[in-house]
Amino acid sequence: MKWLAANSTAARTWQALRTDPWGLAGLAVILFFFLLALCVWLGLLGAGWAEASGGRWQGPGPDHWFGTNMLGQDIFERAVFSARIAFEIGLVVAVATTILGAGLGALAGWRAFGFVDDVILWLLGVLDSIPFYLLVAALAYAMQGQPLAMYIAMVFTFWTATARLVRAEVMRIRNQDYVKSARAIGLPGWRIILRHVLPNTSHILLVQGTLVFVSAIKAEVILSFLGLGVQDGVSWGVMLAESTQEVIAGHFGNFLAASGMLFLFLLGLNLFSDALQDALEPGSARLRSRLFKAPA
Amino acid sequence: MLTFARVSRLLALALSLFLVSCAEESPAPAAKESRGSVYRHAMDGAPTNLDPTQADSIYANFFAVNLYDTLFRYKYLARPYALEPNLAEELPQVSADGLIYTIRIKPGVRFNDDPAFEGGRGRVVTAADFVYSIKRHFDPNVRSMGSWLWAGKIVGMEEWRENGADYAEEVPGLRALDERTIQIQLIQPFPQLAHTLTQGYAAIVPREAVDHYGAEFSLNPVGSGPYRLESFDSARAVLIRNGGFRKEPFSLAREGFNPEQQSGLGLEELEGLTPPFIKRVEVEFINEDAARWNALVAGEVDFIKAPVSQLDSLLSSRNPPTLKPEFAEQYQMDASLESGLVFTYFNMSNPEIGQHPDPEVDERNRALRCAIVKGFDWQRRNEVFYYGIGQVFPGIIPPVTPEYDATQSFDYVTRDVEEAKDLLVRNGWTEDNLPTLEYGMVSGVTDRQMFEQFRSFMADIGYPTDKIRPLTFASYGDYARAYQNREIMLITLSWTMDYPDAENTIQLFYGPNASPGSNNSNYDNEGFNQLYRSSATMQPSPLRTTMYNNMNRMVMEDCVAISGLSRTLVLLWNRDFTMKPDRSFVGGSYFRFVQAPGDPDD
Numbered sequence: 094m095k096w097l098a099a100n101s102t103a104a105r106t107w108q109a110l111r112t113d114p115w116g117l118a119g120l121a122v123i124l125f126f127f128l129l130a131l132c133v134w135l136g137l138l139g140a141g142w143a144e145a146s147g148g149r150w151q152g153p154g155p156d157h158w159f160g161t162n163m164l165g166q167d168i169f170e171r172a173v174f175s176a177r178i179a180f181e182i183g184l185v186v187a188v189a190t191t192i193l194g195a196g197l198g199a200l201a202g203w204r205a206f207g208f209v210d211d212v213i214l215w216l217l218g219v220l221d222s223i224p225f226y227l228l229v230a231a232l233a234y235a236m237q238g239q240p241l242a243m244y245i246a247m248v249f250t251f252w253t254a255t256a257r258l259v260r261a262e263v264m265r266i267r268n269q270d271y272v273k274s275a276r277a278i279g280l281p282g283w284r285i286i287l288r289h290v291l292p293n294t295s296h297i298l299l300v301q302g303t304l305v306f307v308s309a310i311k312a313e314v315i316l317s318f319l320g321l322g323v324q325d326g327v328s329w330g331v332m333l334a335e336s337t338q339e340v341i342a343g344h345f346g347n348f349l350a351a352s353g354m355l356f357l358f359l360l361g362l363n364l365f366s367d368a369l370q371d372a373l374e375p376g377s378a379r380l381r382s383r384l385f386k387a388p389a
Numbered sequence: 390m391l392t393f394a395r396v397s398r399l400l401a402l403a404l405s406l407f408l409v410s411c412a413e414e415s416p417a418p419a420a421k422e423s424r425g426s427v428y429r430h431a432m433d434g435a436p437t438n439l440d441p442t443q444a445d446s447i448y449a450n451f452f453a454v455n456l457y458d459t460l461f462r463y464k465y466l467a468r469p470y471a472l473e474p475n476l477a478e479e480l481p482q483v484s485a486d487g488l489i490y491t492i493r494i495k496p497g498v499r500f501n502d503d504p505a506f507e508g509g510r511g512r513v514v515t516a517a518d519f520v521y522s523i524k525r526h527f528d529p530n531v532r533s534m535g536s537w538l539w540a541g542k543i544v545g546m547e548e549w550r551e552n553g554a555d556y557a558e559e560v561p562g563l564r565a566l567d568e569r570t571i572q573i574q575l576i577q578p579f580p581q582l583a584h585t586l587t588q589g590y591a592a593i594v595p596r597e598a599v600d601h602y603g604a605e606f607s608l609n610p611v612g613s614g615p616y617r618l619e620s621f622d623s624a625r626a627v628l629i630r631n632g633g634f635r636k637e638p639f640s641l642a643r644e645g646f647n648p649e650q651q652s653g654l655g656l657e658e659l660e661g662l663t664p665p666f667i668k669r670v671e672v673e674f675i676n677e678d679a680a681r682w683n684a685l686v687a688g689e690v691d692f693i694k695a696p697v698s699q700l701d702s703l704l705s706s707r708n709p710p711t712l713k714p715e716f717a718e719q720y721q722m723d724a725s726l727e728s729g730l731v732f733t734y735f736n737m738s739n740p741e742i743g744q745h746p747d748p749e750v751d752e753r754n755r756a757l758r759c760a761i762v763k764g765f766d767w768q769r770r771n772e773v774f775y776y777g778i779g780q781v782f783p784g785i786i787p788p789v790t791p792e793y794d795a796t797q798s799f800d801y802v803t804r805d806v807e808e809a810k811d812l813l814v815r816n817g818w819t820e821d822n823l824p825t826l827e828y829g830m831v832s833g834v835t836d837r838q839m840f841e842q843f844r845s846f847m848a849d850i851g852y853p854t855d856k857i858r859p860l861t862f863a864s865y866g867d868y869a870r871a872y873q874n875r876e877i878m879l880i881t882l883s884w885t886m887d888y889p890d891a892e893n894t895i896q897l898f899y900g901p902n903a904s905p906g907s908n909n910s911n912y913d914n915e916g917f918n919q920l921y922r923s924s925a926t927m928q929p930s931p932l933r934t935t936m937y938n939n940m941n942r943m944v945m946e947d948c949v950a951i952s953g954l955s956r957t958l959v960l961l962w963n964r965d966f967t968m969k970p971d972r973s974f975v976g977g978s979y980f981r982f983v984q985a986p987g988d989p990d991d
Contacts, residue, residue, distance in 0.1 A: 143854065145845045149773060163698075163773060164842050234863050320832035324861045334834045341679040342698040 102296070102373075109372035116368020122361025126354075129173055130180040139174030141167060142327050150344045160346035162335060171327045172350040178328040179310045179358065182244070186309035187302045189248045194255025195298055199286050201256065202263025213260075217253045225250065229312050233321040243322050247309050255301045262294045296373040303366035307359060314355060329355045426668035426985045428966065431681050431690040435623060435674035440607040442525055444589030445534035447885060448674075451977040453589025455628060455670075457612030458514065460492055460571075460586045460593075462978045463889075466656070467645020469791050470728075470889040470975050472583055476514065476593065476613070480583065487578035487928065492571045494519070498635055503611045505601035511633075514593060514613050516565035521556065522593045523563055528554040535590030537907075538887070542582075544574045556596075578926035584888030588974065615665040615981040628670040628980070636663050639982065654721065655967040658984070665981035685720075691966055695722075695959040700776040703959070707778050710959060721968075723960045726780055728973040729885040730787045730894065732952035733843075735761075736878050738903070738911035741824040756816035757823070758948035763809035764850035765843070765951045767802045773842065774835070778957040784941040785894045787955045792891040792934045794941075801945045802953075809850040820853050827860045829877035831868045839881065873905040880909055883956075885974050890929075891937050895921060898944055912949045 110116050132138040147161040154160070159168035201213040220228070232246035239245070266272060267290065275285045316322030317330025332351035340348055436449035444453040454462070458476040474480060476498060481490040500511035523543075526533035527550040541547065544562025552558065562574035573582065585591060598611035610618050616628035639659045646656060659666075673689075675681040678696035685693045695703060705713045710724035735758050737743035742758060745751040767781040783801035786793050813823075828843060830836035837859070844857045860877055862868040872880045886893045896902055899921045900913035917940050924936040944950065960970045965986035971979050 143841060143845060144848075145842065164838055164845070165773075166841070320834070320837075321863070324832075325859050331837070335838070338678060338696070338698045338834060341682055341696070342701055 106369070106372040110368055113368045113371065115364045116372070119361045119364025119366075119368060122357060123365055126176050126358050126361070127180065130177040133174055133177035139170050139177065142170045142174040144170075150339070150342075150346070153346070159350045160344075162332075162347055163339065163344075168332075168346045168350045171332060172329070172354050175327055175329045175332065175351070176354065176358070178323060178326060179313070179355075182247075182313045182328075183306040183309045185244055186247045186251065187306040189244070190251045190255055190305045191298050191302045193248060194252040194301070195259050195291060195294065197252070198256035198259030199263050199291055199294070202260040203267060203282060203286055203290070205260070205264050205267075210260075213256070217256060220250065220253050226312070226315060230316065230319060230321060233316050243313065243316055246316075247312055251305050251308060255298070255305070258297050258301060259294050262297055263290055266290050266293055300366065300370045300373060303362065303369060307362045307366065310355075310359065310362075426666070427671060428667045428669070428980075428983050428985060429671045429673060429690045429692070430980075431673045431675050431684055431693045433676060433678075433681060433694055435676075438607040439610045439618070439621065441522070441589050441592035441594060442531050442533040442535060443607065444592070447972065447974055447977070450589035450974055451672075451980075452610070452618075452626070453592045454587075454978040455614050455616045455980050456610045456618055457589075457592030457594065457614045458498065459588065459591050459978075460494070460519065461583055462587050463975050465644040465979055465982050466641075466647065466651060466969055468647070468725075469789070471645060472587065473643070475587075475978075487580070487926070488575045490571075490573040490575070490582060491566075492573070494569050494571065495635060496569060498613050499633055500595050500598075500613045501611055501617045501631060501633070503598060503601075505595065505598040505611055507597075511611075511613070512595070513568075514595075515568050516571045517568075518593050518595055519571050520560075520563050520565050521596050523591070524549070524554070524556060524560065525594070525599070526590070528556075530554070533590075535588070538585045538588070538590060542575055542577075542579050544576055578928075580926070580928045581888055581890050581892060584890060588887060589977070616670060619669075624674055626672045626674075628672070630665050630668045634665060634981075638663055644982075651969060654969055656969065658967060659982065662984075666984045667980070670980055670983075685961060685963075688963075692960070692962040692970060694972055695961050697774065697776050700778075700959060703961075704776075707776065710778055710957065716961075719964060720961045721964045721966075723970060724778065724957050725960075725971075726787075726789050726955045727885070727958050728787070728789050728889060728975055729883060730782075730785070730953040730955050731881070731883040732785070732950050732954075734872075734880040734882065734910040734950050735948070736872075736875060736880065736909075736911060737913070737949060738875050739878050742826070742878055743911070744913065753816045753818070755948060756812050757818055760809040760812040760818070760850060761847065761852075762801065762948050762951050763805045763812065764846050764852070766804045766846050767954060768804070769846075770839075770842065771954060774839065775954065775956050778959075779954045780957070781954050783952075784945050785898065785950065785952055786891045786937060786941050787886070787894060787953070789886075789955060790889055790891040790894075791929070792937045794934075794938050797938070797941075806849050813851065820851065823852060823856055824878075825856045825858060826852075826878055827858055828879045828881070829860045829862065829868060829872060830881065831865050832861050832863055836881075843879075872909050875904050875911060882909070887974055889975060892925065895937060895940050896925075898940070898949060910949050912944070912947070914943060914947065917943045 110120070129138065143166065145165040146167055147157050147165045149161070149163055149165055151157055151161040151165070157167045157169065159172060162168055162171070197213050201210045204210045229246050229250045232249060233243050236242035236245060263286075272285060272289060275289055313322050313328060314330035314333065317328050318334045320334070322328065322330050329351040332347045336345070336348035336351065339345070432448055432451070434446065434448045436446060436452055438449060439452050439456065441453045441457060444450045460475060460477040461472050461480070462475040463470045464473045472480060476494050478493040478495055481492045483490055494514065494516060498514045500506070500514060502509055502511045506512055523539065525531050526536040526539065527546055529550065539546065543560065545560045546562060549558060549560045562576070564572050566572050575582065592612065595611055598609070599606050602609045608621060613631075615631055615634045617631050619627040619629045638661050641656065641660050673684065675684060678698060681693045682696055682699050684690045703712065703716055705711050710722070712720065712722050735742055742754055745754055771777055771779045771781055780788050781802050782788050782793070783797060783799055788795070828840050830840055840859050844854055847857055848854050860871070862871060871877050884894060884897065897907055898910060898912045898917065899908055900915075900918045902908035903911040903913065920936050920940050924933050927933040958972055960972060962968060962970060967984035968982065969979065971977070
C-alpha cells in the first residue's frame, strides 16, 4: 500500500486487516455483492425482475437459474436486483445516520452537562426506551405512502447509538492539549469540532457505520416482510414474504434465494465489521481475547 | 474475532435449519378419538364485535345468524339460494302493490336465559323485538353498519331518526300489529326486502340485554338462535347448543336437497333429526394460510377454507375439482363458486381516465380504459391466483345469480393485445401522453403480486411500466377511505353479495350511489340510472332480467371496470362430519346442521 502514509490510521488499519483472514473473507463477500449491485445499477443484471418471463413455479434450469415464482418471474433476477436495494438502503441509512449521530453527538459532547446536552440526552433516552424494531415498524406504518418512509424511520431510530458513542469520545477529546490550544488561539467552537474533533472520531464512525449498514438491511427485510418496507420494487424481505405462501406448497425458490443471499451478505458484513473494529480499536480485541480466556 | 470453530458451528446450524425446512410434509392422520359432540371450525378472520348492527363482515355475520334469530334464512342445500322461513312462520305476505309486508313469527320462541331478564329467565320473542332491532340501525348513537340496507325504504324511518330516535315513538312503516305480527310499509317496492331479513344485520335482539350490558352488549350476545356464546376472544370463540331451541325436524325436501350433486355427503341420515345437532362449536380464528392448513392436517380443526397455494398438492384434477386419494380418505371437499366477484374499478370521476365533459376527451379516455380492459389477461389471473378454478365472466352479474346470462359474448374478458394497442394508437395515445396510473392496494403479499401482474399485462400493450405506480395503504380502512374520497385511479376490490339478486352488484354502478356510497367507480350514466330506477322496484321477471343485462352491457361498453371473476372456494372438512358448509354471507347459518360422528339426535 504505497499510497498510504506508513504511519497513518488507514495504513495501520489495512496492515491489521491483512493479517485477519476472516476479515478479508468478509471484505471479499462485500465486494462480490457490490459488484452485483453495480451490474444492476448499470443495467447489466436484474433488469427483468418484474417481467413474468416463465411459467408458474418453474424449477431451476438454464433459462431460470433459481426457478420462477408464482407469477413466473425469474427468482435469480429478483434476488440480484435485491442486492442493489440492500446496498442502497444500507448506504443511505448508514450515511444519514452517521451525519445525524455525529453532528448531534459532537454537539452534546462539546456542550456536555449544559442545556443543549440535556436536551439531546433526553431525546436519546426517549428514543432508546422504545424497543428498536417496534419503533421502526411504528414509524414506517405511520408514514406509509411516503416514498422515503422506510429510510426516515430507520435514520430516526438508528442515529442514537452513534450519537452516544460520539458524545463520549468528544468529551474525552475536548480536554486534549491540541483542542485547548485551538481554543486559546481563538478558533470558534464549530470550527474546532469540524476540523479537530470529528476527524478524531472517525474510527467510531467507521465501525458504527458498518453496524448501521447491517442493521438497516436486516430492518428492511423485516419491514418488507411485514408489508411496511419496499413498496414498488423487490427486496429480499419481499421475496421472503412471498415465500411464506409458497413453502407450504413445496416451492422453496424464493425462500432459498433470498435467505441464502441475505445470510451470505450479512455474514460477510459481520466478519468485516468485526475485523474493522479489531483493526481500529486494538484494545477491544485484546479485551475480548482476555474475556474469552478468563477462567469461569 | 470469530474463530473457525464458531463459524463452522454457525454454518452447521444454518444447514440443519435448512434441512428441517425441506422435510416433506404429509397429511398426518386426523384426530379420530372421540371428543364428544364438538365441531372445530377454522375461520380466516375474526369479528371484533358481536352486535348485529356491526355485522359487516362474513365473520361477524356468521356469529349473528347463529347466536340470534332472523325472520328468514336460506335453505341449507338449495342452489340457487332460496328463502326459507326461520323465526317467521312462513314467507311474507306482500300486498298487490308490493308496498306492505306482513310477517307472522312463530309462537313460544324464547330468548336464552340471561341476567338481563327479570329473574334471569329468557322471555318470549315478540314482533316488538324485531321492530326494536331494526330501529336500532337508525339510532345515531348505535352507529350501525347496516342501516344502508333499509335507508330510504321504510315509511317514516328517516323522520323517526331526525326526531331524535325515540324508541317509544312509533314508525308508521314498521309496526308490531300484535305479539306475533309484523307489518312493514315501504316507500316504494323493494323486492329484495325479504332477502335483507336473512342477514345478521336483521338479527333480533332483546331490548333488556342492550340496556343491561350497554357498551358491553357487543361482547355479551343474548339471542334466541341455535347457539349461545360461552367465550370469545381474539383467538377463538366457543358456542354452546341452545337447548331450548325450537324443535323442527330436518327435512331434506324442505332444505332443497339435490341427490345428484349432494348424495355423497351422507346428508340423507339427517332426515327427521332435530337440529342443532352439535353441542359445542369451537371457532378458531387463524389468519395465516399455512397455520390454518397445518391445523387441519394435525387434526386440530375440522374445517378450513383451503389455501390456494395448497391446491396443487390437494387436488388430482381441476375440472371438476377432485381430491387426491390420500386426502379423500380423510376429508370431504366442497368446491363452489362464491356469491360475489373480484374486479377492478376505474375511477370515473378522474379526468385523466374517467368521464369528461369534453366529448372528445371523454371518448379518448373511454378508449384508454377499453385498451386496459383488453390488455388484462383474466385467464392468467385465474391461473395464478385462483388455481384456474375461478369462473371468468363478462361484466358485473356474477354466475351465481339467477339473472346471469351464460350465452352472452365473452369478448370483454378475452385478452387481445393487438386490439388494445390499436385502440391506443387510433385514439392518439402514446408512451409520452399516457397518464400515470395509480393502482391502489393494501400492503400485503397478494395485493403486491396482483399489482405486479397487472403492470406486466400493461407492459405487453405498450404501457410504460414507470407510469403504473402502486398506491399502498397500511390497512383496508385507509384504502377504503382513500377510494371513498376518490383519490385512487384503479380500485381493486372483491364484493361478497348480500343477497342472491344481481341488483346487489348492479347498484355498485348507480350514479346516485357514488362515493362515499357503494358506487366507488363514480360512474354516472343517465341511461343506466334510469334503467336501475325502473328495475329496482320490479319483482323478478324476464323483463327485469333483460333490464339487468342491458345495464351490464352499458358498463362494458363504457369500460367502467375490469370485470370479473367469481372465485371457487375450496372448503375442506374432516369426513367424519356430515355437513355441507357455506362460507358466504348468505350461507352462514349452516352450523345448526353439522352432525358429529356417532352423535345421535339427543
